[in-house]
Amino acid sequence: MDSKLRQVVEALVGEGQVAWTPTKPRPGDEPGPRELFISVGSRAEALPPHPRMLAWKLPQWTRRSVRSTTEAVLHSAAELDALSAELRQGQPEGSLAPLTLRVHEPTLDVVCASLLAVYRLLHQDWPEGADALGAYLAEWEQGHTETVGDYERALGTVFYAALKLWPSQQDGRPAREVLELMASVLRTVRLPAELAKLSETLIPPVISRRLKADALLYRAELSRAQRVQLDIPIGEGKDASVRRVDALFLSSFQDVTVLRLLARSDSENTHYGQGFDFMAIHIARQEQARAWHSFSITPERAGTLADLAGWFDELEGPRLPDGTPRATGKRRFERQPNDYSDPWYSDGYASPVGRSTMVAAPYSGTRLSRRELWEALWSRFNVGRNVHVLRAHTVFARPFLWRGPAPDAELVSRGFRRCDLSNQGGAFHPAVVNSFLGATQEADVLHYEKPTEGHTVRVSVYPNRLVVVWVERPRKEETSLYALVQEQSALVESRELWELEPLRWLPPWLAPLGPERWLVYGAYRISRGRSSMLDDSRSMQGLFHALASGTETTLEKLPSEAAALSRRVLRDASGETEHWLTSTGGARLEFLLEEEERGPLACDRDFLLFLLTIGQRYSAFETSRRMAEVEQRYRTSRWQNLRPARSVRSDVMLFTNSLWHTRVSEDPDINARYLAWHSLHGLQETVEAMRDQASELDQYKRDQFDRMVGILVFVFLPVSLACGFFSGAQFQDMSPSVGIPGATTGWLVFLGYTAAFTVLVFGTVFLARIMSWRRR
Numbered sequence: 001m002d003s004k005l006r007q008v009v010e011a012l013v014g015e016g017q018v019a020w021t022p023t024k025p026r027p028g029d030e031p032g033p034r035e036l037f038i039s040v041g042s043r044a045e046a047l048p049p050h051p052r053m054l055a056w057k058l059p060q061w062t063r064r065s066v067r068s069t070t071e072a073v074l075h076s077a078a079e080l081d082a083l084s085a086e087l088r089q090g091q092p093e094g095s096l097a098p099l100t101l102r103v104h105e106p107t108l109d110v111v112c113a114s115l116l117a118v119y120r121l122l123h124q125d126w127p128e129g130a131d132a133l134g135a136y137l138a139e140w141e142q143g144h145t146e147t148v149g150d151y152e153r154a155l156g157t158v159f160y161a162a163l164k165l166w167p168s169q170q171d172g173r174p175a176r177e178v179l180e181l182m183a184s185v186l187r188t189v190r191l192p193a194e195l196a197k198l199s200e201t202l203i204p205p206v207i208s209r210r211l212k213a214d215a216l217l218y219r220a221e222l223s224r225a226q227r228v229q230l231d232i233p234i235g236e237g238k239d240a241s242v243r244r245v246d247a248l249f250l251s252s253f254q255d256v257t258v259l260r261l262l263a264r265s266d267s268e269n270t271h272y273g274q275g276f277d278f279m280a281i282h283i284a285r286q287e288q289a290r291a292w293h294s295f296s297i298t299p300e301r302a303g304t305l306a307d308l309a310g311w312f313d314e315l316e317g318p319r320l321p322d323g324t325p326r327a328t329g330k331r332r333f334e335r336q337p338n339d340y341s342d343p344w345y346s347d348g349y350a351s352p353v354g355r356s357t358m359v360a361a362p363y364s365g366t367r368l369s370r371r372e373l374w375e376a377l378w379s380r381f382n383v384g385r386n387v388h389v390l391r392a393h394t395v396f397a398r399p400f401l402w403r404g405p406a407p408d409a410e411l412v413s414r415g416f417r418r419c420d421l422s423n424q425g426g427a428f429h430p431a432v433v434n435s436f437l438g439a440t441q442e443a444d445v446l447h448y449e450k451p452t453e454g455h456t457v458r459v460s461v462y463p464n465r466l467v468v469v470w471v472e473r474p475r476k477e478e479t480s481l482y483a484l485v486q487e488q489s490a491l492v493e494s495r496e497l498w499e500l501e502p503l504r505w506l507p508p509w510l511a512p513l514g515p516e517r518w519l520v521y522g523a524y525r526i527s528r529g530r531s532s533m534l535d536d537s538r539s540m541q542g543l544f545h546a547l548a549s550g551t552e553t554t555l556e557k558l559p560s561e562a563a564a565l566s567r568r569v570l571r572d573a574s575g576e577t578e579h580w581l582t583s584t585g586g587a588r589l590e591f592l593l594e595e596e597e598r599g600p601l602a603c604d605r606d607f608l609l610f611l612l613t614i615g616q617r618y619s620a621f622e623t624s625r626r627m628a629e630v631e632q633r634y635r636t637s638r639w640q641n642l643r644p645a646r647s648v649r650s651d652v653m654l655f656t657n658s659l660w661h662t663r664v665s666e667d668p669d670i671n672a673r674y675l676a677w678h679s680l681h682g683l684q685e686t687v688e689a690m691r692d693q694a695s696e697l698d699q700y701k702r703d704q705f706d707r708m709v710g711i712l713v714f715v716f717l718p719v720s721l722a723c724g725f726f727s728g729a730q731f732q733d734m735s736p737s738v739g740i741p742g743a744t745t746g747w748l749v750f751l752g753y754t755a756a757f758t759v760l761v762f763g764t765v766f767l768a769r770i771m772s773w774r775r776r
Contacts, residue, residue, distance in 0.1 A: 005127065005183040008119045011096075013176050018118065019100045022172035027332045034087065035100040036117060039069040039110050042332045042350075051079035054113060056141065057350035067138035069113040074134045077120065084121040096121060106168045106178075108159045108257075109141050115182055129186040136195040143299040143358070145264045149196030152211045155185060158203055160257050161210045217254055218262040222269055225250040226374070226555055229271060229539040230278050230381035231532060232303035242386055243303050244533050245277035246270040249374050249555065256281055256294045264298055271537045277301055280377055282370040293366065293373060296358040309346030309359045310337030312368075315376060316344075321367040371556065378555040384482030384543045387531040390592070392484060393601035394522035396497055397470035397611065399618040404509030407461050408446065414505060416448035416459060427605055427665050436612055445615060450502040457502040462615045464622045466513070469506065470611065471497055472603060481526070485546045485553045492518045492550035513618055520550040520585035521610040523601040528591045548580035548587040568676040572669060579606070579673055583680050586610060605670060612664070613677035620686045627693055 011017045024040060031037050031052040039055045049060035054072045056062070061072050073080070087096040099121070103110050116130055139147045140156050151157050159182070166175035184202055189195055200208075226249035231242040248263050263276040270276055275298070283292040297303050320326050328339045333349035336342065343362035366373075404410055412418070422439035425432070435444045449458045456472040473491075475484075491497060497518065498507070524547065528534060538558070545559045545567060546552070568581040578589045588606050592598075664674050678684060 002187060004119070004123055005187055007122060008115060009176070009179045009183050011118055011122065012114065012174070012179055015173075017096065017098060019098060020169075020171045020173040021100060021102050022105065023102065025102060027330045031102070032100065034097060035102060036083075037102050038113050038117070039104040039107070040102055044334065051076065052083065054117070057347055059350075062350070068134070068141040069109045070116060070137040071134050073113045073117050073120075074126070074130060076117075077126075080117060080120040081124055084124060087121065103172050106163065106172060106174050108156055109137050111159070111174050111178065111182060112137055115179065115186070127186045129189045132189055132192050132195060133186065135192045139192075143260075143296070145261055145298070146300065147196070148261075151215065151261055151265070152208070153197045153200075153203070154261075155195040155198060156257065157211060157214075157261060158198060158207055160255050161207045161214070162204075164255060165206060165210060214254065214258050215262065217252075218259065218266075221250060221252045221254070221259075226558070227269065227271075227276075227538065228378070228542075228555070228558065229383055229537040230377075231383050231386055232278065232297055232305070232381060234302050234304065236304060236306045242532055243301070244272075244383060244535075244537070245297070245301070245303065246272055246274065247278035247280065247381075248276040249280045249378075251282045251284070251370065253283060256283060256292075260296065277303070278381075280374055282373075292361050293370070294359075294361055295377065296360075299358075304348075305346070305359060306348050307337065309342070309344040309349070311380070312344040312359065312366075312373070312376075313338055313340055313342055315368060315372075316340075316366060319367070321365050375555055379482075382482045382553075383532070383537070383539045384485065384553070385480050387481035387534065387540075387543075388527040389479050389481055389484050389524055390527055390595060391525040391601050392475040392479070392522060393524075393603075394473045394475070394488060394520060395470050395603065395607055395610065396473065396491065396518040396520055397468055397614060398518050399466060399468050399513045399614060400510035401513050401622065402461075402465040402467050402509060403511050407459075407465070407467060407509075410509070411448045411459055411461075414450075415502070416450045419447050419449045419458070421447055421603075421608065424604055425608055427667050427670055428608075429664060429666075432612075432664050436615075437608070452501050455500060457500060459506075460611060460615070462619055464619060464626070466615065466619055466622055467510070468611060468614055468618075469503065469510070471500065471503075474601070481531075481543055481547070482553065484524070485543055488520065488522075489546065489550055489552040492520060493552070513621070515584065517584075518550065519614065520548070521587070521607055522547065522585075523588045523590070523604075523606065525590045525592060525598070525601065527595055528593050529595070534591070544578075544580050544587065544589065545582065549582040549584045551584075566680070568680060570669075570673055570676060579676075581673065581676050581680055586677075606673070609664075609670070609674055609677060613674070613681060613683070616678075616683055617681045617686075620683060620690065624686070624690055624693065627690065 025037065025042075027042050028044075029041065030050055031041075035052065037053045037055060041053050041055055041058065043050060043053060043058050043060065045059040053060070054069055054076060056066045056069045056072050061075075064075065066072050066075060084096070087099060089097075091097055099118075101114055101117075103114065112133055116126065116133070119125075119127060136148070136155060148154050148156050159178070162178050162181050163174075166177040168174050168178075181202075181204070185195070185198070188199070188202065228247050228249070229244055230247045231244050233240045233242050235241065250259060250263075252259060259281055260279055263279060265275050267273045267275050277298045279294070279296050281294045283294070295305070295308065297305055316326070318326055326340050331339055332342065335349045343366050344359060345362070346359050368376075418438070420438050422433045422437040425437045428437070433439050437443070438445060438447045444463055446461045447458060448461070449456055451457075454474070458470050458472070460468045460470070462468065479487075497503065526534075534540065541564065542558045543553060545563065548567070549559075549563075551557060551559070563582075566583065568579075570579040570581070571577065576591050578591075580587045580589065586606075590598075663671055665671055
């Protein structure tokens, strides 16, 4: 390091020569007589430029297209020379009067600007690497990460790694090691390209190790991050066009700059392969009481966050985190949307051209949690807000066990009427129509309906006292996909549907079966021409999954990878219709390129497949439960074999061999969706388990019968042989013609012995079955 740079470093480190203060000036404050503002302060556009306010976001510098505070210092040579002359008055040769630097946090731009300003004050000249440093800092401050170099060799990343290793003092003064590192860079570097890839001799080994560790830590952080897509508006109008970007919601102890550099160049883990354009970062800094939040969008891409800081201020409300009222007063910037003492800051406030690409860390803390902020962003920029749903027709269904009197008579007495759905099942086999759709009085499943308040409430009565309550909810008004999913998920979890008049009296007769929520199936008509980018991104797929399953669409409840793999998505031959099938519901999506007039959405064969498989699924559960009860009673009750017990084996065989488990239609598309429902509900495995259960029960009964027969043969056969032997021995001299039953005493003796021992054997078995304490 040469002597001039050494003198600058000593001046910046020595407390008697340069005083550092990070205290934020109030709106309208100006520097004192021997003070420089470095990257802080605010000034109205109508006021003349102030020579010692060096912050590139001030109007006096933005009008000159200055892009960093370091550039502002390089443009202030005459003003700094005048200040240098003022500081030398009355001082020994070569020395300056004490100087105060009021600075922002010790960022790369702030430290470089301070270093160059003091160099100019001491030597009335610039170091040889000043122009290259100014050009590099201009790109860095504008966030143009594609030009600032590789992570492990760039000046910016090396600086922030050094800042982590050698933190600044409480008064904002950088550590000596950091200043010496920047001085050595100024001494050797002459071109901006050299700053993008520093020589290995300039980077201390401890920093190199830190940079390599940062990359590994970033990969580890990705496993806990939320990776989604957002629609960022390009303009500031209400109906402005949007651009879809990859977004990263991340909590980390790493530096914001480190994360942005690594994430924006990370094309491997992004959907569009261009890195994460939007970053929402929360960094917990232990030395500070307030949470540290940062929200930014890559500035080299189109998009704006013009009103985001003001919107956050509105979310904050009128109180501070401690509950005290928020102060109001003079605005720090003329474009600030309110007069609060803002905890949020946007560089769009300070820019006449609307450079609103970043909402930085709050100044005075926020009462909003990290999750609340992220959910607010997720809802505000959700991709589903720009997907137009022209019409919707949704069915909400829940299975129950009927615990009241005969359901048919009870439903009719409550105003329900029998309905025939066979006219909607023309594509099904006749056996399915007759059994399931209520075409005849002898149908296995009967359907009842009662219209009310724009809805149609239906009850389907299945065998085994299983009923499915389902509500048809049509919607003709246009809405967005995001709003529809929010509305639907609220209905699934709430009791609003139970407030419908036909359903108010039903709950006492219904025993819950399965999940304590409504299952959904819907048909939705979507305008592809008016919807932005209906792609296969995680956010869009998550919306369709939520629509099909009735789940809530929040950042916290995005479908997991397992849920995504478990769903089925079937498309028709033309590709205009998709069927989304999940274990808790489904959706038929019709995509229209032009908003042509088509027939109304209604309950059709897709809904019937949904109801058919619901009945199969829960009929299987109920049959299996009843089988388990019979088997348990048979194995544990001493009286079970002495009284007739109603078996469910016939129900099992009827269920497993019925036409409901074969092809339901000659249409291969319908059969494909039917088999998809079977796979999602695990019905094939359920049927196999029921067959095994029935076979096991039969085998147990056979074993018990064989054991009883063995006992009888073992006891009764010797007794019979003995009786025959003694009878024959006693009357062996008589001719056979005399031994007619009832005509001789010998046969009476034989029959008496036989009867006595028979009663003895069966009585013994009977008493053993009754009195035995052994549980079989």
